Amino acid sequence: MKPDKQFIIIDHNIEKIKEFINEIIIEPKHLLSKWAKITNQTPAAKIGYIGQHLASLITGVPGTGSGARGNDLTDRSEVKSCNKVDQVDKCNNCGARVLRLEDKCPDCGSADIKRKDDSKWLFSVRDEQELKQYKNLDRIVLLLMDYPNFASGDFKDIRICAFEIYPKEERMQAFKELISNHYYNIFLPKQEKNKKTNPMNFHPWSFQFYKCNPIKTFECIIKDIDTCPNIAINSYIAPSCERDNSLKPLPMPSTLLKKEEWKEIIKKANYAEEIQPLIDNGFLKEKGLGKLTKCQFAKLPIKDKAAALPFLDQNLRDMVPLRPIVSALQKKHYQRG
Incomplete structure (x- = not known):
């Protein structure tokens, strides 16, 4: 490269x-x-x-x-x-378009705005x-x-x-x-x-x-x-x-993982060599733990797993298969470039 x-x-x-x-x-x-x-x-x-x-x-x-x-x-x-930047947003109350620079809907005055990031x-x-x-x-x-x-x-x-x-x-x-x-x-x-x-x-x-x-x-x-x-x-x-x-x-945020993908990583990885060195020390301190064993890690709720292992390196993410990609219909014909 x-x-x-x-x-x-x-x-x-x-x-x-x-x-x-x-x-x-x-x-x-x-x-x-x-x-x-x-x-x-x-x-x-x-x-x-x-x-x-x-x-x-x-x-x-x-x-x-x-x-x-x-x-x-x-x-x-x-x-x-x-x-x-400056995507057009949507009013959750009436469905009208709202510009990013607007704090309220220009049609109904609602401040309940769906800010777009898609x-x-x-x-x-x-x-x-x-x-x-x-x-x-x-x-x-x-x-x-x-x-x-x-x-x-x-x-x-x-x-x-x-x-x-x-x-x-x-x-x-x-x-x-x-x-x-x-x-x-x-x-x-x-x-x-x-x-x-x-x-x-x-x-x-x-x-x-x-x-x-x-x-x-x-x-x-x-x-x-x-x-x-x-x-x-x-x-x-x-x-x-x-x-x-x-x-x-x-680094890939582990919050993106689904339940089955967590299981896949725990199953395939050498815990002592590939997961344990990446465990967040702040999480251990918060939980009053000196270390986290494989058994303890596997039993954690998904939210706590993500807190303990915030990011996946290339090695760990490669253990998880790709998901099928889903394309949404475009409103008009797309031209390359």
């Missing part, structure tokens, strides 16, 4: 990334928010092309100028973007050739823009992340399995019945996402984006750095 250096020609990446974020994301967001209050239109910007610019700055690899109709980067990397990456696979292309990609670059504090209803800060998946690499084979499952078990059966087909939904932070063992290559937080924005880059893997096993995939 070594990037081809002949394609890495964009330098001074950190400075250019910050400048781009300020000029293309922060300043336009302020203007769109201003006009959204007048027009009642969503202030969310389409991130597709913005994501491709960011991918080039983060990887150091320029695009091909194809307008998303060919290779996204000159090294043939595929770029996918997902924007969870944007995802889309992979369109319409024939065997397209499936083969995805499975033989050297690299997939995933761009994500979301709220780090969404769960607490805090929309002041925005996070931008970049992840990389290498479908040809052994530890990332789950991606090939996922996209094959979508094509053969979801797309083709619908096509054969003349039903509406749709792309594969690949959700950030989902079980399937972590199973693909993605590597995070970039993360920045834009603090107080609407008032006094400040860009803080928390992590960045240089474009020429080898993406080998020394770069660990994202």
Whole structure:
């Protein structure tokens, strides 16, 4: 997983990334928010092309100028973007649309708002050739823009992340399995019945996402984006750095596991060598335990298991099989890119 250096020609990446974020994301967001209050239109910007610019700055690899109709980067990397910022929300009382900048429903005045967080990456696979292309990609670059504090209803800060998946690499084979499952078990059966087909939904932070063992290559937080924005880059893997096993995939939150998946891990793992070293010391202290035996761990309720073992490394998550992916119907025909 070594990037081809002949394609890495964009330098001074950190400075250019910050400048781009300020000029293309922060300043336009302020203007769109201003006009959204007048027009009642969503202030969310389409991130597709913005994501491709960011991918080039983060990887150091320029695009091909194809307008998303060919290779996204000159090294043939595929770029996918997902924007969870400024999604249009829904009033739980009357069902009306509510903009993210609104505290109450404009129709009924209710403050009971369903805040949406369901944007995802889309992979369109319409024939065997397209499936083969995805499975033989050297690299997939995933761009994500979301709220780090969404769960607490805090929309002041925005996070931008970049992840990389290498479908040809052994530890990332789950991606090939996922996209094959979508094509053969979801797309083709619908096509054969003349039903509406749709792309594969690949959700950030989902079980399937972590199973693909993605590597995070970039993360920045834009603090107080609407008032006094400040860009803080928390992590960045240089474009020429080898993406080998020394770069660990994202740790997978164990709260994503189902009951049967916990049983699978306990059954397959060498507890003393593969689970016990990862047990959270804070949990042991809270429970007044010096250590946690395999028998004790197995008997814990699922909530306590997750507290004791908050994250799964690559070894443990590989013990759990993939779940079949489910695609929801799109409201309109999806075009790749």
